[in-house]
Amino acid sequence: MSIKRNALSVGVVGAACLAVALTTAGTANAHGTMTNPPSRIASCYAEGPEHPVSQVCKDLVATSGTQPLYDWNEVNIANAAGNHQALIPDGRLCSANRDKYAALDWPRTDWAATAVKPGAFTFQFRATAPHLGTQTVYITKAGYNPTQPLKWADLDPTPVAQVQVDRNTVNGSYSYSGTLPQRTGRQVLYTIWQRSDSPEAFYSCSDVDFGGAATVSSLAAPATPAVAAAPSDAQIAADASRSTVAHHGHGGDPGAPAGQPVPTASAAVGTSAAGPLLLAGAGAIGVGWATMVLRRRRLEAVRRDV
Structure with missing residues (x-):
């Protein structure tokens, strides 16, 4: 049971991280x-x-x-x-x-x-x-x-x-x-x-x-x-x-080269039709990752028993 819970936790975290990565990637110019x-x-x-x-x-x-x-x-x-x-x-x-x-x-x-x-x-x-x-x-x-x-x-x-x-x-x-x-x-x-x-x-x-x-x-x-x-x-x-101010937040972002993609606020998920699709895709990948981890840990447990 602990293996399942751990794997599921890893999958959920992975899905969440991937969702954030996907929904924050993009280019937005200020303002x-x-x-x-x-x-x-x-x-x-x-x-x-x-x-x-x-x-x-x-x-x-x-x-x-x-x-x-x-x-x-x-x-x-x-x-x-x-x-x-x-x-x-x-x-x-x-x-x-x-x-x-x-x-x-x-x-x-x-x-x-x-x-x-x-x-x-x-x-x-x-x-x-x-x-x-x-x-x-x-x-x-x-x-x-x-x-x-x-x-x-x-x-x-x-x-x-x-x-x-x-x-x-x-x-x-x-x-x-x-x-x-x-x-x-x-x-x-x-x-x-x-x-x-x-x-x-x-x-x-x-x-x-x-x-x-x-x-x-x-x-x-x-x-x-x-x-x-x-x-x-x-x-x-x-x-x-x-432009030197290609940024969605507060004025220019000195850490981002002009014209390059800059992370945008996650609130964009709620205002874009692509947002739910990105989250759904991230969730599916996360579940797949969880399944893979679960199988691997089961195999390791069997080897240790042998």
Whole structure:
């Protein structure tokens, strides 16, 4: 009886270990940014990190290099836990107070902008690794001056959109409705994605233009204002190996080479149709292993008796 119990225990443990190994293997990229209206980093990335088109994106690459653009989906704070204002000082909202993304905080009027008008608006957030949490979108107050660093006090405390998100996306994006208030000229939409399954949060700044009177800039505005664009799925896939944050957890994983498979959370079993099949297969292999061990130990016992 003890032999059977031991063999069965070995089989169960083997099945469990194999199930974990199978369900944690995979590739997942972190994590996301607003793409409608495109965030500053999404728009510059869409222009191409190696050959940006707009002057502000050229200046960003000249100052910070191309890596921040290849890591367009990682403007985050791993341990935010809702303490956004305590962790991000005025003037550093767009970068989430990370030096790597400091150029995103530049108070310039030549960031590519999306033309909008008051009323209903459909937001789209590209999530390369969906997470449970809340996405909240704020807009700057009337009279916002885009030539000054963005401060918390510049944001209208009433969100223009707020939604609970889960691990289910449509074509890799979250899509939800909001309402834009009356504004004129250039404004900024500030998005905070606070995860509920982790203290991690993500941030983005999207420039929009309501038309009408605009604040005079100390920097000459381009003759033809650039229109913000979002990166395509093809571009994201082609550049995946250039990212240094290919990880499902909290920001970059320094122990994993960029573009290589990284273990993902076992919770993925519950959100993937393949999960139960993997567990079933692992269980079958485990039972087979248990049977083999049992037979071997019986044979050894017979030999000892002889």
